Amino acid sequence: MWLARYSERIENLARLLEVTEGFVRGPDGQTGWDSIIQINSDETPFYALHTEATEANVVAFYVTEMANPNSIKSMAHAMRENARAVRPLISTEMWTHLNMFTRWVLELQFSDIRQHSLSSICNRLKQDCQTHYGVTEGTLYRDQAWLFYQLGKQLERSDQITRLIDIRYHTLLPTGEKAGSEIDSTQWASILRSAAAYHAFWRIQPIATTPANVVGFLLKNDGFPRSLAVCLEVFDSTLSVLAGHNSLRRLCGPIQERVAYLRVTLQDQTADDMIIRGLHEYMQWIQTQIAHIQNDIAQAFWPPVALVESSQTQVQQ
Secondary structure: OHHHHHHHHHHHHHHHHHHHHHHOEOOOOOEOOHHHHHHOOOHHHHHHHOOOOOHHHHHHHHHOOOOOOOOHHHHHHHHHHHHHHOHHHOOHHHHHHHHHHHHHHHOOOHHHHHHHOHHHHHHHHHHHHHHHHHHHHHHOOOOHHHHHHHHHHHHHHHHHHHHHHHHHHHHOOOOOOOOOOHHHHHHHHHHHHHOOOHHHHHHHOOOOOOHHHHHHHHHHOOOOOOOHHHHHHHHHHHHHHHHOOOOOHHHHHHHHHHHHHHHHHHHOOOHHHHHHHHHHHHHHHHHHHHHHHHHHHHHHHOOOHHHHHHHHHHHHO
16 A cells, blocks of 8 residues: 555655746745745744745655655665565565656666756656556456555555645745736646646646646546546545455445545535635645545555554453
8 A cells, every 4th residue: 555655746746846946936036945844834943944035955854865754765665675575465566666667766866966957857757667566457366455555645645645735735825916817827737747746637638727627627526537636536446345355344434434524515616616615624634534534445455563462452351
């Protein structure tokens, strides 16, 4: 599950860095590097290491600094160790590609980014993560390991899309600009690019780029694979399959109820409703529910050793 989450997070972060460099501007016209810190809720660890959110500081913090557990290099290390722990379950092809990919990332230095450009580094990160998904899709045996991989991927995508909408919606639109202005359209386009949704959006919304259109597409569209609605749907169906394995329904039941409630709240509102009622509050609520789902899965399927021993002792008594 965490192998999938780390891979998805690395790809999302690489895309976010690339789009921020090329398209995202703050009210002062400067590149909005601080928005990446806000999206990842990393204000405290970032400012413990750096005094200001410059390009060099943010890029180093999120790509090469091992002191940051959310950096691409740290996540690549965690991804490799996670794969090593489940080596008997994953295919040889998966393991071989992961070895090559993580070795390259772990050898990456900040000087390499300067030499080859941030964009080229991010493109390779995205391509390697997408290759990992393809290799996994084609070679991983369809047992419980595959189901947990799918759960991790969809949970991470759900979390990332809500964070992206929440922070970009509230921080990037310059004060005083009207919806539909040139700057406004550019900012909304940057949100779509950050979610890899730019071309998909324009296929079905060729005329207007409005807040409601963008928010509605990223949250509710049932044809875009990274929309919140699709992620929750796939997560729910995967969890249902898992519940049918060896009497796991009891463990999955409470998690399924929480996911079902999330899906209902999403279906019962339009994008305009969400914006009027408070998009920020709703996105934060969803992020909290996603964290609860991850914790519920952890408690149900890999509880702390102390809890397992305590349960076994009670059974013996």
